Amino acid sequence: MTAISTMKPLAEPRTSEAIRIRPATGSDLAELTRIDEEVSGVAKRKYWTHLLASGGGRSRYVLVAEEQNQIQGFIVGEIRAWEFGEPPCGWVFAIEVRPKTRLQGIGTDLFSALCDRFRRAGVTKVRTIMARDNHLVLSFFRSQGMMAGPFIELEMALDRNG
Amino acid sequence: MKLQKASSFALFAVLELAANPTRQLSGVEIAAKYGISVHHLAKVLRDLGRAGIVDGARGVGGGYRLIANPKRLTLLDVIQVFEPVGSDSGASGGLKALTDPESALRVILDELDDHTVATFRSISISTMLKLMAAKPWAHSSRVFRPARTAAGRA
Known part of the structure; x- marks a missing residue:
């Protein structure tokens, strides 16, 4: 399990006007x-139909990155309270970008x-779980x-058979 | 876990070169900064050169520079030049059949090895530089102990 407090992220957000x-x-x-x-x-x-339809109340965020009216990637996160005995924190469930x-x-x-939305909602920690062999995304979160x-x-x- | 001296020296050198991409640094400069043996570091830098990670130029104004891409070069890439990491490193060797306790222990040790490999593989030299700049340990309530490496004044 990987976690980050809401200290300044290591990576600076890109300042592209083209991506919304x-x-x-x-x-x-x-x-x-x-x-x-x-x-x-x-x-x-x-799965995706259910995820978008159910919404998860105000605590779920499904954000898309759009460039010239085409979606290039998305991220799914949710604020969950008392999972594993922990106070409310943000979870990243998925992040995908077109290859x-x-x-x-x-x-x-x-x-x-997504971290900005978590911060505005008052949580101070973001977590995710990754497959050990998913080097690409694991490296991304580390970065x-x-x-x-x-x-x-x-x-x-x-x-x-139990 | 504990890294061998050579691995630690190699990581110090690679991080130093990555942090100074416009300069060539001599082994003497790097060794002085970390208080380590110039002789040992020279051997480490030669091995890094053979691995295609750094390039060295002799003579006045010479020195080393990083030629690998720091965004792609991982801690695992550097460490593996000097020591095996992961399941192979702790292999009991031979074809001897393991007892049940040995097999059960092997499963647990492999679990730890898998985590170690995944961690070293997921952290690039660029990520390490960002981590060094962010200094998360300065904001943590956790008491940080000195890194358990074999590195030190040699």
Whole structure:
């Protein structure tokens, strides 16, 4: 698990006029699903439909990065209270940028915009969980200043027959 | 965990060169800054040169410069020039069948190794420079102990 306090992020947000960060709307569903499928290789239309429709109240943020009316990436986060016994903090559930438009600071802009919203909502910590072998995204979060948090993630396989 | 002296010296040198991209630095300058052996650092810099990470020029005005991309070069890339990291580093060796306790211990040690590799691989030299500039340890309530490296005045 990786965490960052709301100290100044390590990466400076890019100052591009061309990219606009805005909350996602229902009409962005097809693009979000397409980008996710392009990045992950798995189509999850039901998941994204549910995520955008349910909204998660005011504590969930789905932000998109738009350039010339085309979505280039998105980030999903939510403020959750007392998960794992911890006071309210921001969680990043997903961040994806089209492979063709990477290394232009879009991910940094998205992450920075989400952290700003978390800060305005009064939380002082942002966390995420990453697959150990996802070097690309793990390196991205590290470059933003995220460090290992105080948790250890554990799991076990469940025997179907109990 | 503990890094070998050579790995620590290599990281000091690489970070110093990355922080001064417009200058060539001599081994003497770097060694003086960290209070380490010039002789040992010279050997480390030669190994880094052979690995394609730094380039050295002899003579007056000579010195070393970083030729690897600091945004792509990771801590793991540098450390692995000098010591194995991860599951291979603690291999019990041979083809001897392990006892159950040995196998169970191996699983736990592999778990730790996997975390170590993932951590070193996820941190680039550029990220280290940003971390050094941000000094998060200065804002932390946690008491930071000196890094447990084998580096020191040699």
